[in-house]
Amino acid sequence: VIEICESAGVSKGAFYHHFPSKQGLFLCLLEAWLEGIDQRLAAIRSTQTAMAQALVHMAAASGSIFAEAGGRLPMFLEFWSQAHREPAVWAASIAPYRRYRMYFARLIEEGISDGSLSPIDSQIAARLIVALAVGLLLQSVLEPEGEDWPKLAGEAVRLVVSGMQADRG
């Protein structure tokens, strides 16, 4: 907290006037970050009619997400490793996980409806997408250099979508 306040050029008193706790700040930052991601995803979704194409575009356009993750994920990892014991904070921290799972499940169902995807299990596919995204984000944070992560994400999702189109159960 001292470090944060010094970076921001304010005092600890000011910090605790604006945030109920250190975790309160992190939850705010998390929320703001995810909101930005949501907006970008929604924007991409609205420009595409076929869901299969929308998913691929989302991955390919994930440049800003990877760029931001480099600065934020480490912070959140540290936060989570501390907040791990407090149920309330913990619940708020993993809620986004579930949200994205539902979000992508719905996208996939729409993709099945519009015919751009095979009739696969949307829940499984959504977990796959989320796991892939999280896994790639983690890798990118651990090895930020020497790899074009957005491009890799695009290719990977293209491959997965390819499977979603080909799969016959």
Next chain:
Amino acid sequence: VIEICESAGVSKGAFYHHFPSKQGLFLCLLEAWLEGIDQRLAAIRSTQTAMAQALVHMAAASGSIFAEAGGRLPMFLEFWSQAHREPAVWAASIAPYRRYRMYFARLIEEGISDGSLSPIDSQIAARLIVALAVGLLLQSVLEPEGEDWPKLAGEAVRLVVSGMQADRG
């Protein structure tokens, strides 16, 4: 550390007699865990001729891996969050990543050779596999209940392999 020692029924003195530090213990645990995984992967690989099938079997047989991962989340989080400060931890964190990436890249190349997979980019596919595995593991430890993770992993990998077979670039 105290918590760990109490769980084990020993004292801190005994702990520091066997391990150089807390991170030292975690490194040991990680190493032992990965070694076990390696052996199981190798065993599965040796029973299958077609690589595509081997990958699916690996995922489907991941029950013990998921079981062991449960409760290890704090360790992972601590590792990841410290990887940015301590080079030793960073090295230990990414080494397994690299190893599995190369391992799966080779598997995929063999799969392409034996015709069970399309001629895709093995590096990209390997990263996809690793990211998917890590992402699913993370999901499983975040929500350990109410889900058959090994089965889900099997389905997910089947979907991905399906894509690896269908993909034409």
Next chain:
Amino acid sequence: VIEICESAGVSKGAFYHHFPSKQGLFLCLLEAWLEGIDQRLAAIRSTQTAMAQALVHMAAASGSIFAEAGGRLPMFLEFWSQAHREPAVWAASIAPYRRYRMYFARLIEEGISDGSLSPIDSQIAARLIVALAVGLLLQSVLEPEGEDWPKLAGEAVRLVVSGMQADRG
């Protein structure tokens, strides 16, 4: 201080506009409280001719004093504990003690004069009265429920006055 202000529905700015400090408020409250007590004691005293009866009536009529004391415990504790560090607080804490001691000493002397009390040491008796009053007040705020404190105070003082009448040194 924040708590006080929130209870009052004002802000800290308003508080420090009206009071020099937290202790300043407490001094005001103490003063106002004691003033009210003084008036009530004087009123009772004026209705009684025999001092022994006056004392018993004062105790029996202490209902409002006990009622007001309820919830003031934090204030008393803060006062007492700070009296050792800050001379100003110390002075404000013991002044009422001294005043009441002298007040009751005079009452007792008058009681001896009018024959309603034995010729006891008025200083000692006054300290006894004050100590008893403070002790009962403290008990009442520690255990506000399940006890009729004014009645108990009346009985206790009757007992003490009984001793003051019987005592032969």
Next chain:
Amino acid sequence: VIEICESAGVSKGAFYHHFPSKQGLFLCLLEAWLEGIDQRLAAIRSTQTAMAQALVHMAAASGSIFAEAGGRLPMFLEFWSQAHREPAVWAASIAPYRRYRMYFARLIEEGISDGSLSPIDSQIAARLIVALAVGLLLQSVLEPEGEDWPKLAGEAVRLVVSGMQADRG
């Protein structure tokens, strides 16, 4: 806590190795203090056959109690003014109050049995005794100089016992 540790010549680490919290230390000290008082009271009680005399002796022999109070009560007052919000600590802090009330109530009942006291309400009389003791202790702490508190306590209790013997309800 820093202050305490510096006085004791140990480190904070050592402190929290021996006590669960600062309040834990205070509760230990309180317990030790009260235990000493209990022993002295029991010793006096055992040397006297008539309870009325025992009470007077207890008060007259309270020199060590007053002497110790000067050093400890301020500490406990400060402690209580902080622990005021925590129910568990608070309960442990006021329990002695109740214990002494019961203790003296029993003493008084024995005094009534042995004929050295009139048949008064033992509960009321016990509260009176405790209130008197606490009130005198508080006064002695606030004004440690210029007064022979043990002697005053002896005289006061003699007066009260006098009332307990004379009282006819």
Next chain:
DNA sequence: ACGTACGGGACCTCCCGTTGGT
């Protein structure tokens, strides 16, 4: 090999009082 007591220091949180503005 193992245990107890301890050192040292970081960390979050709290809270009184001030300040500039309205």
Next chain:
DNA sequence: ACCAACGGGAGGTCCCGTACGT
């Protein structure tokens, strides 16, 4: 008269690792 934002610093707690004994 009143308020939000803030400064400054004390304070309790936690926890990794060490020292010394057995």
